[in-house]
Amino acid sequence: MASLDPRIRRAEPELWHIPPLPLEPLGHWQTYEVFILRTRGSHAQHVGSLHAPDAEMALILAKEQYARRSQCVALWVVPTDSILWTSPEDEDLFLPATDKTYREPQGYLHTRERLNKYRDRLKPSAS
Amino acid sequence: MYGNLTIRPEDIENWGKKVQEEDPEKLAQFEARIARGEKIEPHDWMPFEYRRQLIRLIEQHAHSEIIGALPEGTWITRAPNFRRKLALMAKVQDEVGHAQLLYSAAETLGKSREEMINDLLSGKSKYSNVFNYPAQTWADTAVIAWLVDAGAIINQTTNSKGSYGPYIRALERICWEESFHLKYGYDSVVYLATGTPRQRAMLQDALNRWWRPIMHFFGPPDTQSVHTEKLIKWKVKLATNDEMRQQFLDMYVPKIWELGLTIPDPYLRKNPETGRWEYSDPDWDEFWRVINGDGPCNKERLAVRRFAEEKGRWVREAIRLPSARYVTPLA
Numbered sequence: 001m002a003s004l005d006p007r008i009r010r011a012e013p014e015l016w017h018i019p020p021l022p023l024e025p026l027g028h029w030q031t032y033e034v035f036i037l038r039t040r041g042s043h044a045q046h047v048g049s050l051h052a053p054d055a056e057m058a059l060i061l062a063k064e065q066y067a068r069r070s071q072c073v074a075l076w077v078v079p080t081d082s083i084l085w086t087s088p089e090d091e092d093l094f095l096p097a098t099d100k101t102y103r104e105p106q107g108y109l110h111t112r113e114r115l116n117k118y119r120d121r122l123k124p125s126a127s
Numbered sequence: 128m129y130g131n132l133t134i135r136p137e138d139i140e141n142w143g144k145k146v147q148e149e150d151p152e153k154l155a156q157f158e159a160r161i162a163r164g165e166k167i168e169p170h171d172w173m174p175f176e177y178r179r180q181l182i183r184l185i186e187q188h189a190h191s192e193i194i195g196a197l198p199e200g201t202w203i204t205r206a207p208n209f210r211r212k213l214a215l216m217a218k219v220q221d222e223v224g225h226a227q228l229l230y231s232a233a234e235t236l237g238k239s240r241e242e243m244i245n246d247l248l249s250g251k252s253k254y255s256n257v258f259n260y261p262a263q264t265w266a267d268t269a270v271i272a273w274l275v276d277a278g279a280i281i282n283q284t285t286n287s288k289g290s291y292g293p294y295i296r297a298l299e300r301i302c303w304e305e306s307f308h309l310k311y312g313y314d315s316v317v318y319l320a321t322g323t324p325r326q327r328a329m330l331q332d333a334l335n336r337w338w339r340p341i342m343h344f345f346g347p348p349d350t351q352s353v354h355t356e357k358l359i360k361w362k363v364k365l366a367t368n369d370e371m372r373q374q375f376l377d378m379y380v381p382k383i384w385e386l387g388l389t390i391p392d393p394y395l396r397k398n399p400e401t402g403r404w405e406y407s408d409p410d411w412d413e414f415w416r417v418i419n420g421d422g423p424c425n426k427e428r429l430a431v432r433r434f435a436e437e438k439g440r441w442v443r444e445a446i447r448l449p450s451a452r453y454v455t456p457l458a
Contacts, residue, residue: 003427004261005201009433016426018433020248023241027443030451031234033458048297049231049456050241053446067225068220069304080454087170 032058033083034066037074044076055079149174161362166292169235169458171375180363182236184250185294188252189229190247194428196222198262207265214311218272221308232293234456246435256414257340259422263280266319266326266333272312277379278344280305281371290362293458314414315383320386324373334383335391342409351411376404 005011028051035044047066052058058077067075086093101107153172158165167173196219203219206212208317230240246252257275262268280302289297319330346368356363366374376397383390394407417425 004263005197006204008201008427008431011431015430015434018430018437019251020245020429020433022245022249022438023436023440025239025241026447026451026453027241027440028244029443029447030453031231031456033456046458048228048236048293049458050227053443053451054448057446066223068224080456081452085170085455085457088168089171 002018029053031080032077032081034058034062035076035078036066036070036072037076038071040073045075049080051075098100136434144184150279150371151177158360161290161360166266166295167290169455176357177361177363178236180358181291181294182233182238184244184363185229185233185236186238186246187253188245189226189233189243190252191258192222192226192229192431194247194254194258194412196226196273197431198258198260198329199268199358200426201262202265202268205265206417211315215268215391218308221304225297225304228300229294232291232297235293235458237398237455239453247427250420250429253323253418254428255344255349256418257344258428259417259425260337260340261424263336264329264333266329267337269312269315269319269330270333270337272308273316274341274379275344276305276308276312278341278371279295279376280309281375281378282345285365285371286352288362288365295458309451311341317386320388338391339409339413341375342406343411345375347411373404376406380404 003012008015012071030051032049032050032052032055033049036047037044050058050065052061055077062075062077066072087100133319138185141394154174157167157171157173157177167177199215199217199222201214203215204214230243233243234240241251247254257278262271283298283302283305287295288297289295289300316330319326349367349369352368355367359367376395380390380395380397392406392409394405397404
């Protein structure tokens with residue numbers, strides 16, 4: 001059927017004769033990872049990635065794509081290429097290899113107990 | 128552990144074989160993780176079939192957003208007033224933005240955006256069938272913004288409880304933005320429904336034309352839908368097509384009737400005994416015919432995308448950094 005869109009009618013007749021030419025690799029540029037600072041005082045948070053020809057353009061597109069509605073006080077973009085990461089598959093990397101309770105507050109639960117015992121010992125016997 | 132996740136073309140060709148070769152121990156761990164309600168992240172081990180199905184799903188979703196902007200975009204130049212024009216532009220911009228988010232989510236699985244767009248332009252990848260129909264009047268855009276977006280929200284809210292991290296993060300954001308579309312669509316519909324007799328007639332006419340594509344929106348009935356079981360186990364699919372269609376009817380048929388509009392299906396009713404909606408066959412042959420290329424707008428939709436990609440090519444090339452290197456986005 002004839003198009004209902006005046007813009008499409010303007011693009012004719014060329015419109016119908018464009019073959020599905022494949023885009024080449026990087027035809028839509030490289031990717032950047034986007035971070036948002038939502039409020040002053042919060043941590044910047046990773047929100048996703050986007051394609052851009054360079055960092056400046058990535059910032060402009062990040063504003064459109066990730067800060068269109070939600071609150072945002074600052075944006076960061078980083079080329080994906082520059083990030084070194086570990087896989088969540090290796091999450092056991094972050095488990096303590098040995099008992100490390102000495103570096104946690106939970107490692108010091110019996111202090112009061114020791115003190116109470118000591119004070120009990122000092123009390124004159126009732127008998 | 129450090130590095131880039133890339134899927135080579137030969138991997139894709141050998142997928143069938145790889146499915147047979149999955150390490151049973153890793154597969155069991157993977158399934159246990161999903162059963163515990165934990166999410167899968169891009170660099171996790173995952174079965175090839177899970178990766179393949181997710182790429183297919185998210186990619187189709189992205190294509191649907193970008194093609195879905197076209198029927199409504201048609202009306203930007205002819206919106207009835209300035210406020211409606213601004214709102215429609217904002218909605219269309221949102222849809223294109225959703226495509227960007229979804230392409231990025233799909234890319235984390237190892238298929239580049241260029242490959243996805245190539246598959247769209249060549250007709251290899253599908254997009255939501257509903258966008259192969261034309262928006263003939265302004266009332267069509269109102270019906271699309273209300274009811275098609277309502278369908279999309281049901282679908283996306285359901286999928287946002289899935290197992291793949293990047294997809295659910297994109298969906299949460301998308302659903303939040305779509306809530307404006309739904310309000311805008313309902314407002315436009317109510318405006319016409321409470322307007323002049325000609326406005327009401329135009330709205331009824333649009334609803335008549337869109338009802339069948341909307342019934343098709345959630346996909347073929349469960350009796351015709353293949354390999355759903357594994358996808359439900361892996362939380363790629365969270366509800367069946369019929370379940371989502373029932374939810375849509377439950378939520379929106381009463382609202383349509385409240386406006387005094389009629390739905391062009393004399394057999395549509397809620398069975399008080401089963402609590403389920405009954406409706407006449409929405410012509411699934413037509414659904415298959417249109418999805419396979421023979422709809423009123425299939426050719427135009429792809430021609431417009433090809434035109435845009437081809438006409439923008441020299442600009443994209445001119446500003447590309449020679450040092451650019453592709454790596455798979457992180458999340």
